[in-house]
Amino acid sequence: MSVSNPTLITFVIYIAAMVLIGFMAYRSTNNLSDYILGGRSLGSVVTALSAGASDMSGWLLMGLPGAIYMSGLSESWIAIGLIIGAYLNWLFVAGRLRVQTEHNGDALTLPDYFSSRFEDKSGLLRIISAVVILVFFTIYCASGIVAGARLFESTFGMSYETALWAGAAATIAYTFVGGFLAVSWTDTVQATLMIFALLLTPIIVLLATGGVDTTFLAIEAQDPSNFDMLKNTTFIGIISLMGWGLGYFGQPHILARFMAADSVKSIANARRISMTWMILCLGGTVAVGFFGIAYFSANPDLAGPVTENHERVFIELAKILFNPWIAGVLLSAILAAVMSTLSCQLLVCSSALTEDFYKTFLRKTASQVELVWVGRAMVLLVALVAIALASNPENRVLGLVSYAWAGFGAAFGPVVLISVIWKDMTRNGALAGILVGAITVIVWKHFEVLGLYEIIPGFIFASLAIYIVSKLGAPTAGMLSRFAAAEADFRLNK
Template identity: 75%
Template sequence: MTMSTPMLVTFLVYIFGMVLIGLAAYRSTTTLGDYILGGRRMGSVVTALSAGASDMSGWLLMGLPGAIFISGISESWIAIGLTIGAYLNWRWVAGRLRVHTEVNHNALTLPDYFTHRFEDTRKILRVIAALIILVFFTIYCASGIVAGARLFESTFGMSYATSLWAGAAATIAYTFIGGYLAVSWTDTVQATLMIFALILTPVMVILALDGVDTSLLVIAAKNPANLDMFKGLDVIAIISLLGWGLGYFGQPHILARFMAADSHHTIRSARRISMTWMILCLAGAVSVGFFGIAYFSNHPEQAGNVTNNAERVFIELSMLLFNPWIAGILLSAILAAVMSTLSCQLLVCSSAITEDLYRPFFRPGATQRELVWVSRIMVLLIAIISIVLAANPENRVLGLVSYAWAGFGAAFGPVILISLLWPRMTRNGALVGMLIGAATVIIWKQNAWFNLYEIIPGFLFASLAIFIVSLMGRAPSKAVTDRFQQAEAQFQSR
């Protein structure tokens, strides 16, 4: 199925609009702080929707509906785990991280925060954290490029190889030009588009099937197990799916949204907006996959593309059920999801190279203009590497995301969470926790012990290592403890 002229026009208008936002942001980007965190002046709505959009990548409209379409409602345990994890991240981490990064020498990146939080004069934490970001984010970026390529392949009839470059081009353009402001402003537009698509599409599918009751009868007739939340799942499988929620504490592209808020007072209203948006989007994504089972059971002649690749279920339903103009808007939502996450991931990667490797080790006296342009060049470099990694047409979005999500969740999650709640944590505790978390994910992934999602042992072992090593070593200096108390007191102020 190829894209009609109205759908093509809608698509191109959307892409052009995103690039225009990047050009507008370019005029407000003069320093590295502007390029990386937008000058820490984001309000509650932008903070909320930007955090949500940067979190919910192409897997929301492709990976999750595809998993539900194949396995039934039992795959929705992922959505439950993510909702719990996101809420706790907003409650425990968001406001504190905003304050602690500012108190610790106005840190612009997570490696920068680790360095100052633990007075790491040897900069070991900075280097290790930056390398972890580069490794796992390059994989994560590849997942976004795969999702974009699938969209262009399905709708334009392009080859997969051509789709890789076409899908990534617009995102690279506005991220390169406008930095954090462009990413945040476009995220707000993209989050609105995503929720519109994920509410409207399942409603139209249900109407096409003559209601919810009829849909459920069709789904049950195809396979009654599709209605079973525990289908084929044992305790370990359910824990693994819920374990996705642990990843939130360590995702640099989401944590950067908290750091860029105009103050920690903004976080409370941002949390309410973001969680409402997230719950509606996840419910919509689950509904697309679930009711898609019924639709394609009733219309097997239209199911060819979905049978070959279940991650196309949202794409196919949009093109089959809607006027081409509306379908163009809905399919733009997939590109919005891809662009919103890919853009902030590219930005975090370039920030890690520029702020945590280039400036401290190679050019301490670099001007702000030089640093901004180095960041822009790094955006291009990381994007090209990610495109190369995504070149295998057999790649699946959810598989790539799960590996990168686990890597960040285990390597950074315990370090971030404990550093914000426990003043006794030491530099060596942070270093060992980070290394054990990352190593556990890599080793566990290769061996697939107990079929347990690797983020769970990674998070657990890293947390234990942080506490044990910190308690075995010398207590933090008075300066470190005083900064922690200062930040906590500022956070508690209303």
Template identity: 80%
Template sequence: MTASTPMLVTFVVYIAAMVLIGLIAYLRTKNLSDYILGGRSLGSFVTALSAGASDMSGWLLMGLPGAIFVAGISESWIAIGLVIGAYLNWLFVAGRLRVQTEHNGNALTLPDYFTNRFEDNSRILRIFSALVILVFFTIYCASGVVAGARLFESTFGMSYETALWAGAAATIAYTFIGGFLAVSWTDTVQATLMIFALILTPVVVMIATGGFDPAMAAIEAVDATNFDMLKGATFVGVISLMAWGLGYFGQPHILARFMAADSVKSIPAARRISMTWMILTLAGAVAVGFFGIAYFAAHPEVAGPVAENPERVFIELAKLLFNPWIAGILLSAILAAVMSTLSCQLLVCSSALTEDFYKAFLRKDASQTELVWVGRAMVLLVALIAIALAANPENRVLGLVSYAWAGFGAAFGPVVILSLLWKGMTRNGALAGMLVGAATVIVWKNWIGLGLYEIIPGFILATLAIVIFSRIGQAPSHSMLSRFDKAESEYKSV
């Protein structure tokens, strides 16, 4: 299906607006801190929506509604797990990380924070954590590119290869130009667009099927088990879906939002805004897939594209039920979801390469201007690798994301939590936790399985490794303990 002119115009205007924001941010970017963390200047509203938008990728509007459309409400366990995990992350990690990174060398990246927090003169923590970021985030970036390509492919009738480049180009442009400020400002716009689309669409779908009661009756007529939260569920299956929430504690692109807040005082308000946004968007995504069952049961003649790929359920409903101008805005929400997450991931990879490899090992005395331009070059490099990984049109968004999400959650989650809550943690404990967490995810995913999401054994074994190796090795130095106590005292005084 070729796109109508209104939808094409809407997309072009939207992308142009994002690039314009990038240009404005370019004028505000003076040094590497500005490019990587926006000079730690984000207020609570931007922090909240940027954290939400960078978290909820194309999966929110494609993967989740598609899963609900196929299997019914039982797939919503994942959304419940995410809400719990995100709330705990805001509650226990956000404020402490903002304070601790400032007290530990004003760290700009997670590897930078780990190196300073544990006084790692060998810099092995920096190298390994940066490598984990590059490996898993490149996979994650590829999933974003796939989602963008699917959107352009189905909306504009492009070939997958053309859609791949079209979908990635706009995100690369504003991330390259404006860095963190551009990413955070555009995230705020994109988060607003996403919540608008996910509240409006299920309401209109429900109306189009005759109202709430007829829609529910139609869903039941298709398959009564669509209402069963435990449909086909096992204890292991439900725990695996809920365990997605564990991933939040180790996601560098979300943790970077906490580090960039203008003050720890902004965190409580940001938490309330972000959690409200998240609950509404997840509920909307579930409702799109759920009421989509009723709509396509009543209109089987237009169900072909969704039967072929359920991840298109939101796209097809927007095109079928709305005026082309409104449909263009709604489909821009998918582009917003893809762009907001992909841009954050590109920037985190760029910061790892620039701050943790280039500056740390190659050019310690590099000027700020040089570092910013190296950061921009790294954005391009990582984007090209992600595009190459996404070249296979059979890729599925959710499968790629789950692997990367588990990798970060297990490798970094326990290290981040314990580094903020336990002053007795040591460098050897941190390194053991990262190694065990990352290795467990890879081994479990490829050779063990047992139907259990790999983040669970990864998280548990990483936590045990941190505690054991922190206990049996050299105790933390006096300066480590002193910095921890000062940061914790500042956090508790707010």
């Protein structure tokens, strides 16, 4: 181990606490609904913070600070796009999805909701949406495991292979045992830790570089264009970065938090809490990467690890500037970001395999106890596949996340958004939207057309497909009545 014991001890205590929460949640997990959605019992604070923590993942403390460190403020367009997208998701989707899922067969998963909302007797909509979840979430899970491996590799001097397993083990443990409640409760702790780290670290970096004026002069001396929001960007480049915000409408691990809220009344307060947390965290992230430019230009002898991999900028600043005990807490924030998102993704994959394949097609009469244990087995299976995908040490966190984020945003985003606001959407429209969105992302990514982020054409083409195909048919009377009842419920209780 290349660091002093306090950092290691802090990590061990933190991981033990998360696993303990998992065992506490285990006592409240009696059926599949508890394991997948916590029995729809989350209050506004837990809904807000768990949605934020599950969203941000390791890229918040590694990928984005690294991008800002390398390119300056021009990379912050992504943060602006995310804030706008998250707010619109809370405003238009959160409350409506909560009531729509309840009115459509008390759906526990997105494929379950799509199947009930559009009366899909063939099972095709459920199968295709579950396959999309498994494909893109396995890639997303791999990004979290890469981020955890980088953390353990940098902090404890482990080999990448050993760090890979060390980083994944704790998350798998508490997700396996406690399910959704464990994930949501730990997310709340992890969100608190993340905001503490992202508010404290830039302040200490500022002090270490001589204050605001000195820091800004040092950044300008290194490269004046670091302050230029339009540096090396084009209109397409800015649109691509802002386009990340479109992804929120289709992320199953975030949408699950809306579905699990205890009532629609909790959503408005949860939105305020979540958006405040998000703006502060993203501001801190940008500041860490930006102020890091000044610190490492003034201390080039310490810049080696960051020069080798710019995604280590937060890790190196925490190790250099803080007492080992505090550094341990701050570095635990990266682990928190990784664990919070990875655990949600493992659980969503598990729920897709258990609810949408095993229960629906293989064992319709399976008991609740059996389904919970199948869910746990699926957590292990998906985790092992993700670890295999993450085994390449050349992987970059932000690259893996961007592909998976685009996949979900384009395949599910238009379907979810339009399904909760337009009563005339049909089953074939939903099917066309998912297929067109997913295929567009894969093809666009492969050919890198115009340099435009693949989520944007994917979202546009999927939305058009939904509208055009839905207009060729008509919703059933049952679909219209359930939609009207859910919308009335939403308006009455929001």
